[in-house]
Amino acid sequence: xxxxxxxxxxxxxxxxxxxxxxxxxxxxxxxxxxxxxxxxxxxxxxxxxxxxxxxxxxxxxxxxxxxxxxxxxxxxxxxxxxxxxxxxxxxxxxxxxxxxxxxxxxxxxxxxxxxxxxxxxxxxxxxxxxxxxxxxxxxxxxxxxxxxxxxxxxxxxxxxxxxxxxxxxxxxxxxxxxxxxxxxxxxxxxxxxxxxxxxxxxxxxxxxxxxxxxxxxxxxxxxxxxxxxxxxxxxxxxxxxxxxxxxxxxxxxxxxxxxxxxxxxxxxxxxxxxxxxxxxxxxxxxxxxxxxxxxxxxxxxxxxxxxxxx
Amino acid sequence: xxxxxxxxxxxxxxxxxxxxxxxxxxxxxxxxxxxxxxxxxxxxxxxxxxxxxxxxxxxxxxxxxxxxxxxxxxxxxxxxxxxxxxxxxxxxxxxxxxxxxxxxxxxxxxxxxxxxxxxxxxxxxxxxxxxxxxxxxxxxxxxxxxxxxxxxxxxxxxxxxxxxxxxxxxxxxxxxxxxxxxxxxxxxxxxxxxxxxxxxxxxxxxxxxxxxxxxxxxxxx
Numbered sequence: 093x094x095x096x097x098x099x100x101x102x103x104x105x106x107x108x109x110x111x112x113x114x115x116x117x118x119x120x121x122x123x124x125x126x127x128x129x130x131x132x133x134x135x136x137x138x139x140x141x142x143x144x145x146x147x148x149x150x151x152x153x154x155x156x157x158x159x160x161x162x163x164x165x166x167x168x169x170x171x172x173x174x175x176x177x178x179x180x181x182x183x184x185x186x187x188x189x190x191x192x193x194x195x196x197x198x199x200x201x202x203x204x205x206x207x208x209x210x211x212x213x214x215x216x217x218x219x220x221x222x223x224x225x226x227x228x229x230x231x232x233x234x235x236x237x238x239x240x241x242x243x244x245x246x247x248x249x250x251x252x253x254x255x256x257x258x259x260x261x262x263x264x265x266x267x268x269x270x271x272x273x274x275x276x277x278x279x280x281x282x283x284x285x286x287x288x289x290x291x292x293x294x295x296x297x298x299x300x301x302x303x304x305x306x307x308x309x310x311x312x313x314x315x316x317x318x319x320x321x322x323x324x325x326x327x328x329x330x331x332x333x334x335x336x337x338x339x340x341x342x343x344x345x346x347x348x349x350x351x352x353x354x355x356x357x358x359x360x361x362x363x364x365x366x367x368x369x370x371x372x373x374x375x376x377x378x379x380x381x382x383x384x385x386x387x388x389x390x391x392x393x394x395x396x397x398x399x400x401x402x
Numbered sequence: 403x404x405x406x407x408x409x410x411x412x413x414x415x416x417x418x419x420x421x422x423x424x425x426x427x428x429x430x431x432x433x434x435x436x437x438x439x440x441x442x443x444x445x446x447x448x449x450x451x452x453x454x455x456x457x458x459x460x461x462x463x464x465x466x467x468x469x470x471x472x473x474x475x476x477x478x479x480x481x482x483x484x485x486x487x488x489x490x491x492x493x494x495x496x497x498x499x500x501x502x503x504x505x506x507x508x509x510x511x512x513x514x515x516x517x518x519x520x521x522x523x524x525x526x527x528x529x530x531x532x533x534x535x536x537x538x539x540x541x542x543x544x545x546x547x548x549x550x551x552x553x554x555x556x557x558x559x560x561x562x563x564x565x566x567x568x569x570x571x572x573x574x575x576x577x578x579x580x581x582x583x584x585x586x587x588x589x590x591x592x593x594x595x596x597x598x599x600x601x602x603x604x605x606x607x608x609x610x611x612x613x614x615x616x617x618x619x620x621x622x623x
Contacts, residue, residue, distance in 0.1 A: 153417045155484035157424050186416045186485045273408055324412065370418070 119233060126385045129175030132363050133311035134264070135313035136288040141206060143357040144382040145178030146171050146375065147319060147368030153186035163370060165195040170372045172204055174379035176195040180291075180317065180366045181230075182210040182241050183222055189229035197231050207232050208289075208317070208366075210268060212241035216248020221254075239266035239291055243274055245279075250285055264288035270319055272300050282308050294362070295327060296355050296399045306361040315363035318356050322367060334402050343391055344384035349374070355395045358388075411597040417485045419598040423541075426557065427550045429481050436476075440469065440555025444534040444564065451527060452572075459514045463507020466565055469555040470500035477558055492590070496558070499583040506576055517573040521572070522616050529609055531569030532546045533560045533596055540602045544591075562587045570616040577617050585610050 117134060131140035146168070154160035168179070181188045183318050189209065196202045207230055213222045240246040240252050246267060258264035266289030269278050275292075282290055282305070290309060292301050299318075309316045322328045331348040345351045349367075355363045387395060430437070443465045450458035474496035482489035507513035518527035537560035538551040554560040566584045569577060588610035595603035 150416060150418055153485050154421050155417075155422065155425060155429060155481070160421060160424060184416075184487075186487060271408060271413070 094288045127380060129217070130357070130382050130386070132357075134227065134315045134363060136264070136289065136310075136315065141315075141364055142175055142177050142363055142379075142382055143362070143376050144176060144353060145180060145206075145208070145317070145364045145366040146176055147177065147366040148181040148188040148192060149185050149319075149362065149368050150324075151368045151370040152181065152188035152191045152217075154191055155187045156307055160370075161191055164191050165198050166372050167370060167375050168192070168195040168201070169199055170375045171212075171379065172201055173180050174376055176375075176379055177204065178206040178208055178366065180208040180319075182212055183226055184210070184212045184241060191228055193229045193231040202230075202232050205232070206236045208237040208239065208266075209235050210239045211249050211253070212244055214245040214248075216245040216252065219245075219249050219252050221394035234261050234263070236262075237264040237266055237289055238262055239268045239289065241268055243267060243269060243277060246281065250281075250287075256284070264315075266290060266315075266317070268292075268317075268319070272298060275300065275305060279304055279308060282312055282314055284291055287314060289315040289317055289363070291319055293320045294356055294359070294365075295321050295323060296352055297323065297327060299396070302359070306359060310361045316361050318362055318365040321352055321356050321365045322349065331399070331402070337398060340392070342385075345381070345389045347377060349377055350381040351395065353378060354387055355392060358386040358392055411593050415594075415597040419600060420600060421485060423550045425481060425485060426552060427547070429477060430549060430551070430553075430556070432481075433476055433556060436472070436556050437553045440472075440553060441534070444530075444554045448527075448531070448534070451515065454517055458512070460508050460511060462515050462568065463503050463513045463531070465555075466568065467500045467503035467508065469561045470496050470503065470565070472555065473558050473561050473612075474500060477556075492558075492587075495583050499580070502583075504578055506579065513572045513576055516567060518571075522619060525612065526567050526570040526616050528573055529612060530564050531567075533563035533609070534564055537563060537605075540605070542602050546585070558587065559591050561604055562591070563606060566609055566613040570613055573615070581613070581617070585614070 129144070132143050133139065134141055151167075152164050154164060166219065171179075173227045179192055183189065196205060209218045209226050209230065211223055211226075213219060223235075223238065238256070240249045240253070250265065250267075253262060253265040257265055265287050267281055267287055268291035269275070270291075271291045272293060278290060278292070278343065281287065290305065294301050294303055294306075294316075294317075297318050306316060308314075328348055331352075336345065336351060338346055340351050343354055345354055353365055356362055367374075369375050369378065447462050447465055450462055474493045478489045478493035478496060478525070482492070503513075516523055518524050534554045538553050541551040542548055552558075552560050554564050562584045566581070566588065569580055569584070588606040592603055592607035
């Protein structure tokens, strides 16, 4: 009797705990199943990568604050549980790399993450020292992807990154830009250097990359990582004033965030979008966009036209 | 930085408002009771301006110098640098201002602060009083907890505001040396708080504008 009473009490407490968690998280998005998360192949290797990743700009720069670090770890936990893999950071993002490393150690997830970091220093001779400091901050054996941040000293950094890749100390090499800057230079590097990834800004409003960079990425078999999918929240803020169209349900969108993300990841050249968030509910919502149906070309046109009229 | 015209203030923002104000809250907790000491120092400055003892101006300069030094080390270098890589440069700037105050005000004795007599000098004293007693109220007025209040001598913004309030009371020849760093900080802080969408973003730029007006009119002394 005592034994079964203990089990009952345990079950009861577990139920209360689960209910409390649900209430605490508010209108939580149902946990996307890791098995159902859509993936896309990295063009240069064929490795499957979930189409939604996790950015860390601003959101993970919480310094030594133990409460905010714990919240960041919870976001990472929810991200991994939902099937996410790629986390992107940079030495430019303040303490973000250290907060990611803290989360990876706490979650024992250094083998689950696809680590995407950047080199951001000039002169290029300081690159190896910065990369090693970043690796220690992340607590990973090696990075999966290193990108030249905003093309800073790219002529000096790329040879270093290619040498690391050849020596087996790095898996992929990339470059980044944002907000439509230096696209001609990006195209030139994509056409001339054997890079694996290019990171650019792309969303329903910022669509310049559709003209040349995304087609070039397909032609050159370069993976595309999309930053600022929500324009640092400004796009969602603007869209929130309007009702989500009923036809968004045809591609299983339940929110504007999913509407925007599905538009981005449905472009055939895009490998992964990296929305940043400090909210467990939002990371689940974002990963849920990586499940179910994706819009076809006609639906993508309809989505863009609709947002253009708002 | 190529295509510099495409950058906005928010492109340089590295942290959220919540992170920034929690940093201040944890900093307040860590350095307590420095606030009480700093507040006593600030009230002491007011007493000196009223009674004007012979050693008063040196004491005011020493109080300001100690405040700038403390903020440089305890805030910028030790805490703020964790979320803002530019804070190391801010720490150096605050250290330089502290050294200038020591050199001009304490060692050379060239900072004879005038009393709050004329209308202009009363305005300058008013800026100092606002920095000392008004600035800590901004956090609760903006809906943030008291624990995130910023206090003269401990936090950067009220310390700088207090300084730009007092410097118009100092001889005009000291302004070109002592005003640039505080004015620069007013611009940096105003831009940061504006990007964070904090309601008090205009306080420091406003204080800087008033101080410049007072210095320009040169009717303070």
